[in-house]
Amino acid sequence: MAFCNSCGGTLEAGARFCPKCGAAIPMAAAIPATVPAAPAAPPQGSSALKVILILVGGIVVLGILGIGTLTFVIRRIAHRSHIDNTNGNVKVETPFGTVQSTNNPDEAARNLGIDSYPGARVLTGNTATIGGMHTVTAEFESDDPPEKVMAFYTSRFPSANVATKDQNRYTIVSTDKKNLITINIEPQGSKTRIKVANVSGKNLAGDTSSD
Numbered sequence: 001m002a003f004c005n006s007c008g009g010t011l012e013a014g015a016r017f018c019p020k021c022g023a024a025i026p027m028a029a030a031i032p033a034t035v036p037a038a039p040a041a042p043p044q045g046s047s048a049l050k051v052i053l054i055l056v057g058g059i060v061v062l063g064i065l066g067i068g069t070l071t072f073v074i075r076r077i078a079h080r081s082h083i084d085n086t087n088g089n090v091k092v093e094t095p096f097g098t099v100q101s102t103n104n105p106d107e108a109a110r111n112l113g114i115d116s117y118p119g120a121r122v123l124t125g126n127t128a129t130i131g132g133m134h135t136v137t138a139e140f141e142s143d144d145p146p147e148k149v150m151a152f153y154t155s156r157f158p159s160a161n162v163a164t165k166d167q168n169r170y171t172i173v174s175t176d177k178k179n180l181i182t183i184n185i186e187p188q189g190s191k192t193r194i195k196v197a198n199v200s201g202k203n204l205a206g207d208t209s210s211d
Contacts, residue, residue: 111136112198114181115156117149120194133201140194146170146185149192153183 002025003010009020016025109116111127113136120140128135142149150170154162160174160181172183184195 112138112196114196114198116140117142117152117194133199135197135199137197142192142194144192146187146192149185149194
């Protein structure tokens with residue numbers, strides 16, 4: 001509170017003249033009018049934190065939805081799939097195609113569609129049909145040396161490509177419009193391991209002409 005220097009009267013805040021005697025009030029003695037303080041700006045960190053929490057929440061929700069969808073799809077596939085195991089021959093039928101394994105040498109040879117090496121023992125045989133592609137793989141074992149096995153298969157595929165590695169490892173590749181046959185021959189101890197794969201499908205080699 002301020003007082004007039006002339007009459008001692010009480011001065012109001014911001015007054016330039018004494019209301020009692022009319023004397024001018026020096027600027028230094030005047031009481032400035034109260035100016036309301038500006039509201040404090042909200043801290044920037046709180047807004048950024050809210051945005052981060054919203055983003056994290058959205059990611060969590062999407063993740064939960066994705067897991068739920070994936071679980072639903074897997075259950076539908078499992079429900080529509082059928083597994084048959086007969087004497088070690090396993091056949092799996094799914095909505096996407098059929099996968100089958102066999103330990104029967106005659107069946108493995110029939111599935112491959114090519115001659116098996118005489119006297120070779122079948123180790124594994126698998127077939128898979130997905131869409132328009134049919135894949136057959138089989139693995140055999142023979143007591144004959146690799147070069148003798150290679151000679152047998154090169155006589156069956158005279159126009160095939162033959163790659164040799166370390167003088168006793170061979171790869172034979174034969175292709176036509178609808179088949180890709182790969183034969184790998186390599187020593188396995190005192191035995192020879194033969195791996196044959198036949199991938200077939202319409203116009204496999206890119207041929208667009210009609211049959």
